[in-house]
Amino acid sequence: MMAVHCRNLTKGYEAGGQKVMALRGVNLDIPVGQLMMLVGPSGCGKTTLISVIAGILDQDEGTCEVYGVDLKSLSDHDKLAFRAKNIGFVFQAYNLLPSLTAQENAAVPLIINGVKRPLALQAAANMLDRVGLGQRLTSMPSQLSGGQQQRVAIARSLVHDPKLIVCDEPTSALDHDTGHRVMELLKGVALDAGKALIIVTHDERIFEFADTIAHMDDGNILRNPSLDEAPDVPSNEPNSPLRQPPC
Amino acid sequence: MSYIAIRMLMGDRSKYLGIIMGLTFASLIMTQQPAIFVGLMTRSFSFISDVGLPDIWVMDPKVQFVDDVKPLQDTELYRVRGVSGVDWAMPLYKGLIKARLTNGNFQTCNVIGLDDATLIGGPPEMLEGRLEDLRRADSVIVDRDGAKEKLGLKGPDGQAIPLKVGDLLELNDHRAIVVGIAKTTRTFQSQPVVYTTYSRAKNMAPRERKLLSFILVKAKPGVDPKDLTRTIESHTGLAAYTQKGFQDLTYNYYMKNTGIPINFGISVALGFLVGAAIAGQTFYSFTLENLRQFAVLKAMGAGNGTLLMMILLQAFIVGIIGYGLGVGLTSVFGWAMRNTILSFRFPWQLLLFSGVGVMLICLMAAGISIRKVMTLEPAMVFKT
Incomplete structure (x- = not known):
């Protein structure tokens, strides 16, 4: 089963009176249980692609199904509910709320989903314990490395x-x-049954954690091993396209 | 989400305090200035309120307010007494007479002459002596504030020596002995009020053909005072007002013919504008700084409705706190000034007025922030 199934995705932006295409007919599959890394030079459309996959942006054309649901076909309300329930985010800049403690920050998605605060805080405490921060529940983000x-x-x-x-x-x-x-x-906690991870990265040091690596350039996927039926584990050969560092 | 909104708001201490300060300032100005205004306006008719017994005040039709005395002939009193429905009608003298103090200084006093027999129209509360003491020769009763301040003397060490029972005054070259101290409401001009009998007041007053200022009338039981005013007017050609009507006449005169409402109105408007500018700008800046946090919440599935409620809650909280502090400071101000010459009245309507004002400021501040958050693109969370 595919966690993400995108076909012919296009997305353009107006810039200076001209339409700039960020996605030009992207095809992408991410099987359930896999960690896919999306690599490519800056401005190649990676962020736009994950924004579409996460339901934050709507594509202009094409389809993008997440666990069989075409997000574009959902109403705004249903899309929000789907995102709140089914998608987790990790950002480069962490984007923690600076006035909330670690525990409160971790509880935010549950609170958005309508879970009562005491229950949400308890679940957040358990999760922080799993990631090794059980002793820092009341720390503010500014007090953490x-x-x-x-x-x-x-x-x-x-x-x-x-x-x-x-x-x-x-x-x-x-x-x-x-x-x-x-x-x-991330790999240990997140990749249990029924989940999938997509990571946008430039960081070569973590390529070894990928099940598949998709290279993007100029709004398109140059190579998606899932589609190409290429080996899931990236090659270690220095000149392999899967190992080429992003520009 | 309310909890997150409150924590976001209070997490940025400087902005939070800035917004509160702006709203406190606005609330303070919007209550303190109108409270002084209401106090002043109440003083304009305080003399009428202090005279509790009569239902109706009769006067020359040209009178515009309580201090605009246009004397009547004494014979008018008998014409009014002859009107059907009048239970009793008594004369009242009201005029300004210069008092010479024992140290040689002069002070203009508001002299009230009461009917010799009934003493109707006297002060609302006696603090020392009795109203009946006015029947003694040359006697006068002085109001407490006048006795303490303008009619008081200064001792060798500079300490104030209030006028007291037994002290002497000279009113327009007539000897007057203080037989009582009364508590009265301060008047607009804040001159000392001196009560004496009608006949003595006429003696003290400068020579004029007419000296009767007002006729105080009580309606017979069962007679509507308003109807009686019309009857008196039609029978005598004089003006007659109920107590409330005369208060309104005086109040409206000050509203229309003095710059007081405009001056205070400008103060209140400035308080509103400055408060709105400080609070609005700070709140907007607070929202702008938290835009990324709102974008994160939006990306994670919080809808526009949820974010709208969060911003409104934040605005409501700072509004309530700022309003409470402003009103509290106004109350403290009023309490601290309670024994001074400053006029201050703080009716519940002012609480409502400033409450609405502060909430309007908060809604305006929230409004401009809401627009920014509603149109926020959550994809910005992926940018560093």
């Missing part, structure tokens, strides 16, 4: 048990060791 903040963000992305986790450069602000620990955590 970058790695710890990212772990809070990961706990926040998982606390409501979403099916798809969308990560935008989750390790680019972290040092090598911390980045590795974050990826181990």
